[in-house]
Amino acid sequence: MSAQCLGLSPSFGFGDRTGLATPGHIAAVNASSSGILPIFAQQSIREMARTGRTATQVMEDAFRAVRNAHYEGPVGADADHLKTEADVEVTAEAGFVFFTIDPSAEVDQKADNYSFDELKYRFHDVRELSPWVETYLGRTISLSTGSTIEMTEPVLYRAAVKYGRAIQLAIRLGQYIQQVQDRAGRPCEIELSVDETDQPTTTAEHFIIAQQLLNAGIRLVSLAPRFIGEFEKGVDFKGDISTFERSLADHAAIAKVVGPYKLSLHSGSDKLTVYRQLAAYTGGMFHVKTAGTSYLEALRVVATVAPGEFRGMIDFARERYLTDKATYHVSATLEAVPPPHEVSSDDQLRQLYLQDWSSVLPGQGFTAPGRQILHCTFGSTLQHPHWGAVLMQILREHPAVYADILKTHFMMHLAALKAGL
Numbered sequence: 001m002s003a004q005c006l007g008l009s010p011s012f013g014f015g016d017r018t019g020l021a022t023p024g025h026i027a028a029v030n031a032s033s034s035g036i037l038p039i040f041a042q043q044s045i046r047e048m049a050r051t052g053r054t055a056t057q058v059m060e061d062a063f064r065a066v067r068n069a070h071y072e073g074p075v076g077a078d079a080d081h082l083k084t085e086a087d088v089e090v091t092a093e094a095g096f097v098f099f100t101i102d103p104s105a106e107v108d109q110k111a112d113n114y115s116f117d118e119l120k121y122r123f124h125d126v127r128e129l130s131p132w133v134e135t136y137l138g139r140t141i142s143l144s145t146g147s148t149i150e151m152t153e154p155v156l157y158r159a160a161v162k163y164g165r166a167i168q169l170a171i172r173l174g175q176y177i178q179q180v181q182d183r184a185g186r187p188c189e190i191e192l193s194v195d196e197t198d199q200p201t202t203t204a205e206h207f208i209i210a211q212q213l214l215n216a217g218i219r220l221v222s223l224a225p226r227f228i229g230e231f232e233k234g235v236d237f238k239g240d241i242s243t244f245e246r247s248l249a250d251h252a253a254i255a256k257v258v259g260p261y262k263l264s265l266h267s268g269s270d271k272l273t274v275y276r277q278l279a280a281y282t283g284g285m286f287h288v289k290t291a292g293t294s295y296l297e298a299l300r301v302v303a304t305v306a307p308g309e310f311r312g313m314i315d316f317a318r319e320r321y322l323t324d325k326a327t328y329h330v331s332a333t334l335e336a337v338p339p340p341h342e343v344s345s346d347d348q349l350r351q352l353y354l355q356d357w358s359s360v361l362p363g364q365g366f367t368a369p370g371r372q373i374l375h376c377t378f379g380s381t382l383q384h385p386h387w388g389a390v391l392m393q394i395l396r397e398h399p400a401v402y403a404d405i406l407k408t409h410f411m412m413h414l415a416a417l418k419a420g421l
């Protein structure tokens with residue numbers, strides 16, 4: 001079986017940083033009967049670098065499990081957060097068919113704070129590569145939600161300064177992806193991701209980005225805006241849910257009228273509080289990406305079968321956290337979570353650093369800040385000569401335990417999404 005394009009069907013990405021999680025992911029999909037299609041091979045270039053795995057290994061690990069489970073449904077494969085043509089080439093060659101373009105390196109992350117005078121000054125540097133400003137100027141776009149988008153000079157100058165270069169890069173990478181896949185006679189789906197920026201993507205910016213890519217012939221299957229609210233790694237949504245819902249409804253309306261394409265939720269691990277709304281407001285045209293949560297559930301296997309080793313892994317993670325958290329959006333502090341030597345109970349320690357479903361209200365996700373300490377240090381742990389070897393040996397010695405833990409974990413995730421369909 002090879003990877004397939006999943007189109008506009010509701011879909012869910014099961015990122016796996018160990019290569020041993022797919023059996024549990026398959027068990028959850030089979031048990032949930034949610035109708036949500038899976039992507040079992042999903043890794044970013046960043047994750048592959050941090051875990052020392054190649055694109056080919058990611059594909060082989062996932063599809064070996066698919067064959068062993070005799071799983072027969074359509075299965076996607078997401079080459080995530082691609083930033084260069086070289087990223088495209090190595091993942092296309094490995095058999096990926098879903099390509100997530102990430103032009104965030106070209107996003108001016110300070111643009112939301114510039115005054116109008118500053119924007120007018122900086123606009124001169126991007127005027128030539130943002131010819132679309134004149135075409136939108138003065139237009140009012142009405143959305144099915146009743147919201148309107150006023151394309152004023154300040155709005156357009158800010159969009160051009162903030163995303164002008166990023167749009168150009170996204171078009172270049174998108175056209176390259178389509179050329180590479182068309183030449184090889186392989187299918188492809190493209191997602192644009194600007195979720196990893198500090199400032200939310202406004203409706204005007206979403207409308208412009210999507211329309212410029214589509215005008216350039218980039219066939220988007222999904223788009224990941226930076227939603228309002230805090231989508232921190234490893235824990236549930238943080239923020240005002242009604243504000244998020246209003247913004248989500250507008251973004252979904254844009255995706256329908258400019259596309260259609262799916263809205264994609266990155267850092268989707270454990271964000272159960274917003275899953276029902278995402279499914280409902282998009283009318284099922286959504287994609288959710290997870291990855292860190294499967295790694296945290298791998299540590300739950302260690303906590304279950306070898307609590308002493310789990311304590312050692314926590315101590316190591318605490319040593320690495322301040323360094324490793326640099327590229328991730330998290331707020332946990334070492335001071336907020338006691339170190340293992342201060343917690344005698346293994347169960348309490350597991351609650352502090354992983355949390356149990358028994359402690360979570362229905363339709364909500366985990367919130368324990370210790371999860372972020374373990375989440376961000378996955379690369380250091382997996383690549384550590386001792387702790388990486390201990391973790392992988394425990395997972396290989398207890399495959400049924402890991403599969404059962406993942407089945408329970410992702411049945412909760414898929415059920416929360418299904419509630420909105």
Ligand SMILES: O=C(O)[C@@H](O)[C@H](O)[C@H](O)C(=O)CO
Binds near residue numbers: 015044047269291
């Ligand atoms: O950590 C990564 O690089 C990926 O998991 C990336 O964050 C992915 O796009 C994601 O959001 C999964 O939750």
